[in-house]
Amino acid sequence: MDRFNNALTLFFSLLVEAMPFLLLGVLFSSVLLLFVDERRLIAAVPKHPLLAAMVGGGIGFLFPVCECGNVPVARRLIVQGAPASMAVGFLLAAPTVNPVVFWATWIAFRDQPELVFLRVGLSLLVAVIVGWVFSAQADLRPLMQPTVARAMPAVRDRPTAAAAESSLLQSGTYWLGQSDQPLRPDGSLSTSAIAVNPALTKPLPDKLWLLVNNIVQEMRELGGVLILGTAIAAMVQVFVPREWVLGLGQGPVTSILAMMLLAWIVSICSTVDAFFALSFASTFTSGALLAFLVFGPMIDLKNIALLLSMFRGRAIAYLFILAGQLTFLFCLLINLYIS
Amino acid sequence: MVKRSSNPGRKNRTGLWLIWLDALMLLAWGGLMLRFWLTGRINILLHPDYVWLAIAAGFALLGLGMAKLWEALRLTRRGIAITEPSESHTNLLPPGWSSALLLAIAIFGLQFTPRAFASQVAMERGVADTLTLTRSQPQSFRTSTRSEDRSLIDWVRLLNVYPEPDAYTGQQASVEGFVIHSPNLPSNYFTLTRFVITCCAADVYPVGLPVKLAGDRTAYTQDQWLRVEGDMTTETLDGQRQLVIQAASITPIEEPQNPYDY
CATH class of the missing domain: 2.40.50 (OB fold (Dihydrolipoamide Acetyltransferase, E2P))
Structure with missing residues (x-):
């Protein structure tokens, strides 16, 4: 019974901690939708997939969201027709490469500033490489959840201004396409705004009301899966002994693997995970700490549930394997040759 | 999502019901965060440096909940029919389920007293x-x-x-x-x-x-x-x-x- 109470305390602790950041994330994402024309942003993205991935990784600095908040933004970028490399680069880098996280990590590791820069640099590197790899898939739609895929513009058939006329922001309805598209199940604000974002031209009060509605909708969607993910994370933490995880490693290889596993299980928000990693600063290799700080924000147990709102399982497996292997490789190099 | 009278063909009450559910869910979550704070139990959940975040989020959720409540009341009073919200857009969980799950957890949380680990x-x-x-x-x-x-x-x-x-x-x-x-x-x-x-x-x-x-x-x-x-x-x-x-x-x-x- 005690154990059950502990699991519940952990569960609510994670939720109460994650909720403000989730709210901040959907707020940024909604503001982005209503006040920023991503098409302009997307249009400005370089054509070369590598450069696009770099831009995607870098724009995290404009949107200080953690890994709960980046999914809706990345999802919208994809729906708006951003290149895969940019969206994936953003998805993986944004939770780490942003001012809030940089600041928090700096506070935590003031006496090891190299760790702060390595964290940001390595996250960007991994994100850019994975984004680049994803650009090999010209049409992302087979990898996306059907509802997201439906809202995505076809690759050869990027949205034009004319097509946009019909997609008034009548979210949650069926709309009759003006052209050849028949009765089409509409997405939400988040998935329906395909072309020119019609919300951009609305008067301010309407915009604010749309903002509220969009926040509520994304809160509802992401909050539901956050709860499922958090429940699993709390149960694993209480029912799998921590020593078992920690005991896995002191060596250069096993310590990295152990920290990656811990990062994956604990699912701690990227804004605050530096403090958590600090607790292991004296027992674990720098490479292992770095692996925790780089890999955790990219993919963890809680976050998989959120990613499932966007990608199919197969794509998440690719992301997971690629990001995991790259993180492991780079951190191992750091363990063996630098620290 | 609500649309007023632009699609008179497809009316039902499901949408209205969902707005009520959302409003209750948001109010319950705002209440939950603030209750943890007011009873001091938030100290068991969070480091004090992060408590203000939870409090701010609690007020924000209450505000959102009020807005939805106002909308729900207004629409209910006027008897305006809501066009059916798309069932297709939600991933993993249908909107009603997701809101209901959040509401259930919040209500459970309101009964639950977190205990410090021992x-x-x-x-x-x-x-x-x-x-x-x-x-x-x-x-x-x-x-x-x-x-x-x-x-x-x-x-x-x-x-x-x-x-x-x-x-x-x-x-x-x-x-x-x-x-x-x-x-x-x-x-x-x-x-x-x-x-x-x-x-x-x-x-x-x-x-x-x-x-x-x-x-x-x-x-x-x-x-x-x-x-x-x-x-x-x-x-x-x-x-x-x-x-x-x-x-x-x-x-x-x-x-x-x-x-x-x-």
């Missing part, structure tokens, strides 16, 4: 005086403090910086914590323990020092909160030389409002 968790996580983990907030070193002003965590941090137990022999200690009957200590010792929190309850870890008693430890039950005063000595316990508090006086105390240390 000896069971501490034993599982391993109490140590060699904090694997002490480097958090090193600015709190105060080497000049009088030894009896040091908290348990201060002692453990000090011990990590300068791990020679003999250096502290004879210094006075006055520390608070809860009792753990560590299985690897003789029966006239218990471990006085506290949890250290760095962010939220997910990362609390226990630290503790052995306390040597005149009698048997069974006089003090596990998880009981005590203030222990005494002198520091060095003993060899469980195969290693350790700093031990030789208890002179032991006073039972209430569990602090904020049971963690920082």
Whole structure:
């Protein structure tokens, strides 16, 4: 019974901690939708997939969201027709490469500033490489959840201004396409705004009301899966002994693997995970700490549930394997040759 | 999502029902966050530095909930039909389910009183005086403090910086914590323990020092909160030389409002 109470305390602790950041994330994402024309942003993205991935990784600095908040933004970028490399680069880098996280990590590791820069640099590197790899898939739609895929513009058939006329922001309805598209199940604000974002031209009060509605909708969607993910994370933490995880490693290889596993299980928000990693600063290799700080924000147990709102399982497996292997490789190099 | 009268063909009440559900869900979550704060139980869930975030989020959720409530009331009063919200856009969970799950968890949370972790968790996580983990907030070193002003965590941090137990022999200690009957200590010792929190309850870890008693430890039950005063000595316990508090006086105390240390 005690154990059950502990699991519940952990569960609510994670939720109460994650909720403000989730709210901040959907707020940024909604503001982005209503006040920023991503098409302009997307249009400005370089054509070369590598450069696009770099831009995607870098724009995290404009949107200080953690890994709960980046999914809706990345999802919208994809729906708006951003290149895969940019969206994936953003998805993986944004939770780490942003001012809030940089600041928090700096506070935590003031006496090891190299760790702060390595964290940001390595996250960007991994994100850019994975984004680049994803650009090999010209049409992302087979990898996306059907509802997201439906809202995505076809690759050869990027949205034009004319097509946009019909997609008034009548979210949650069926709309009759003006052209050849028949009765089409509409997405939400988040998935329906395909072309020119019609919300951009609305008067301010309407915009604010749309903002509220969009926040509520994304809160509802992401909050539901956050709860499922958090429940699993709390149960694993209480029912799998921590020593078992920690005991896995002191060596250069096993310590990295152990920290990656811990990062994956604990699912701690990227804004605050530096403090958590600090607790292991004296027992674990720098490479292992770095692996925790780089890999955790990219993919963890809680976050998989959120990613499932966007990608199919197969794509998440690719992301997971690629990001995991790259993180492991780079951190191992750091363990063996630098620290 | 609501659309008014632009699609008169497809009307039903499902949408309205969902707006009510959303409004209740948001109000319940806002209430839950604020309740944890007002009852002080939020200290068990979060590090104090992050409490303001939860409070701000609580107010924001209440505000959102009010807005939705206002919308729901207005639409209900006018009897406006809502066009059916798309069932197709939601991933994983249909909108009603997701809101209902959130609402259910919030209502459950409103009944639930989080309890600070106790000896069971501490034993599982391993109490140590060699904090694997002490480097958090090193600015709190105060080497000049009088030894009896040091908290348990201060002692453990000090011990990590300068791990020679003999250096502290004879210094006075006055520390608070809860009792753990560590299985690897003789029966006239218990471990006085506290949890250290760095962010939220997910990362609390226990630290503790052995306390040597005149009698048997069974006089003090596990998880009981005590203030222990005494002198520091060095003993060899469980195969290693350790700093031990030789208890002179032991006073039972209430569990602090904020049971963690920082």
